[in-house]
Amino acid sequence: MKTIIHWFRRDLRVSDNTALHEAWERSETLVPVFIWDDAILRSPDVGPARVAFLLRSLEALSKNLESLGHRLIVRRGEPAEQLVLLARQVVASGVFTNRDYEPYAVRRDRKVAEALYAAGVPFESFKDSVVAEGREVLTGAKQPYTVFTPYSKAWRSRPMPVPIPRIGAAKRPIPTAIESLSLPSDPSDLGHVVSQDLFPAGEHAAQQALKAFLVDGVAGYDTGRNIPSLPSGTSRLSPHLRFGTVNIRTILSKLPSVAGGAGVRTWETELIWREFYIQILANFPHVAEGCFRPEYDRLEWSGTDEQFQAWCTGHTGFPIVDAAMRCLNATGWMHNRLRMIVSMFLTKDLLISWQRGERYFMRQLVDGDLAANNGGWQWSAGTGTDAAPYFRIFNPVSQGEKFDPAGSFVRQWVPELRDVPADRVHRPWENPLLLGRSGYPAPIVDHAHQRERCLAMFKAARSGMAGGS
């Protein structure tokens, strides 16, 4: 007799899904629902790459549910209103969901809980997307960690979570009278232009990507992860972790059986960074609005709109930066080493606020996630928890030469530099004739000079004085 709604948000899979499994086990009729939230769709931080990936993930999810005899209900509107409405229509005795720790999601879910309570429908949320939630990993002084290494130690000392079994077949179908929107066939129906689909979406694709990486990527991860031209140097699972087409428990449960000690350990460390920043955002939500260290909100960023535009479009004259940005714009994805390089460049060479870069990344990235993106940007800018100290400034030339020694990544994305020899591909301005002919811009700033200005800017903010150039 019992009907339970499972509300999907960023857990778009049928296997290893805590709330979904609970809802299926404890109900006769399972009502899986996804709600298009216009507050999210209209956000300037949401771009076509992510909407397209979400849409295709939902299509896959819908098929997966269908193959088990379930039916995904799709609605659009304000979540609290829609859930109350649906709960009444199906006469639900509960609404289940997996917890989301972003400030917007926390506010939304509080509203949902209140609306459902008023309607007499219990609302239950579950831990699912992380090994450790908000205040589960604390220092000896019962405070959230703000330094990564001790956090990772405490995280590792916790028992390994066990994957949740896949849900079984539908016991009793949802009445056909319960209507569902059809999934739009392309993102333009949701107000987003169509973008290239470079990431296979859905649970099955995620499993395949995971398997492929475990077979021929993870063993060499500790060195391969720094080489952007290496296709299997990194897992490329970030969009799947972002939308929950794979769960962290599934990943961790497969690691012990894989050969490749140092690589596995290093990759696991990256997965811990993900939880570290999720935990930082949950415990210090002000990072979404400003610097983790408020004294750095005083920084006087002096870069121009024109420079920002050059950075966005990949026309700064620094090949590794431009290649990375063009790759991001074309594919919605950027290698992590390159994220560090371009974010350092924006903040410390162009002297443009990390928040402008953060917003641009959010709009472009297929894996854009507030916690990870914000954490990464504050790390690069030197304004965050356990951040790179402000004086640690990457040299875009030496970074390029170190991590793209043959220039193959640069040539892939900056065709103007195709004919520049490898020993000059990261500093084409040293071949003025070749540079002139190529149409590639000269560097828009002088790194050594900007580095000094950056140090002065930080010095001014630290001493509480105005100025900074």
Added chain:
DNA sequence: TGAAATGTTGGGGCG
């Protein structure tokens, strides 16, 4: 999950 500036050392050219 830096880079640049500064300091130190030691080999070799040279008067």
Added chain:
DNA sequence: ACGCCCCAACATTTC
């Protein structure tokens, strides 16, 4: 043979 200087090469410090 010896001292002096130059300057890689490496180490340490500073930002």
